Amino acid sequence: MSHPGLDEERLKRWTQGFADGSVVPVLGPGALEGARHPETGDAMPADNERLILALNQGRPMSPVLMHEFSRAAMKIEQDYGRPYLERFLCACFGEVPWTRAPVIDWLAQQRPAWVVDLNRDTQLQDAWAGTPHLLVQGIARVTGGRRYRVFRHDGIGYHELHDEAAESPPTPSGPVLFKPLGTPRPDPSFVASDADFVDYLTELMGGFALPRFLKERRRGVRYLSLGVRFTRDTERMLFTEITQEAGEPKGWALLPATAGKERRYLARHGVTVIEACARDLAERAARETPQRA
Structure with a gap:
């Protein structure tokens, strides 16, 4: 199926923006479509x-x-x-060794400067297991201090950064993966229950859930939302706070169909709705762009 909003020029603009950090992918459950249990074939329970x-x-x-x-x-x-x-x-x-979602496979090959991943899986971490990168992991319910941990992956394993190195990592190389809701690896930590979100969102609004280097990187960038639904307050609040100081307009959201509340929210925040799903983008890009070696 052809999607007018996924034209070649726009696709090229996005992939170039991924590389230089001016366009930041924001991943939701829809980006994990196609990830399945290798034995039963059941879909990953992402939504x-x-x-x-x-x-x-x-x-x-x-x-x-x-x-x-x-x-x-x-x-x-x-x-x-x-x-x-x-x-x-x-x-x-x-x-569970879930099969890789097509969107994750495609995005991993692009090696964007940084990614906001609102899922709790490890698919991008696994895809970059041999690639140096930084992981910023959201945490909740701590007494004082930061609501995140920063890990450097050297292509072999993770090593946690502390103090000033976490705020401004020396010569960061490779992509930055920001997982505000947590991940099982390297050290399990999750934002999951209502109590977690009350704590985490409060600290996010107060500026304590993002390291300094990400606060600096996000100034003036635009966001491409892939597989995120904006029907619930939680997702809207996360997106609003994480994307502060974005460029104008703020970016794009790939959504196959939107309700009135979603459209009003996105219009108010300068996000253009493109009626397609994340997997449509990966499939179109695979046709247009040769695979990286």
Whole structure:
């Protein structure tokens, strides 16, 4: 299917922007479409509903809890404890060898200057396992201090940076992967439940959830949202705070269909809606751009 918004000139502008850091991909659950369990063929539980069902052993929860994963996670945490929730997320995203999503494969080949990944999986980390890069991992519920940790990957393994090195890494090489909601590796930490989000978003608004070097990098850039839905307050608040000081207009959002609330939010923030999905972009780009060696 042809998508008028995914023309060759726009695609070229985006990929050039990835390389120089002027266009930043923002990944949501839709960017993981096509990632599957290697034995069962089941889709990775990336979106709210699939993730809630996986968390509750395949059983639906009440309609109020099914509305958003953070609500369901809060209930599970209250009933079974925080370690239970973290074990589930580590097992789901850190132990199952999911097949690679096409969007992640394509994006990994582009090696953008930096990426905002609103998922909790390790697909981009795995794709860059042999590539030096920086990982900024969001954390919640700490007493004072930063709401993030910074790790340098030297092409072999991760090493945490502390103090001034975390704020302004010396001669950063390779892409920067910002995962505000956490990841199982190298050290598991997640923003998952309602309580986590209250803490993390408060600190994000206060400027304590981003290292200085990312605050500097984000000035004047534009964002390409891939697979993010803006129907819930959580995603809208994350996007609003992370993309402060963006260029004008702020960027683009690939969405196959949008509700009125999404369109109003994106229009208000200077984001152009392109009626396509993230996988459409990867497939079109694969046809237009030769694979890197």
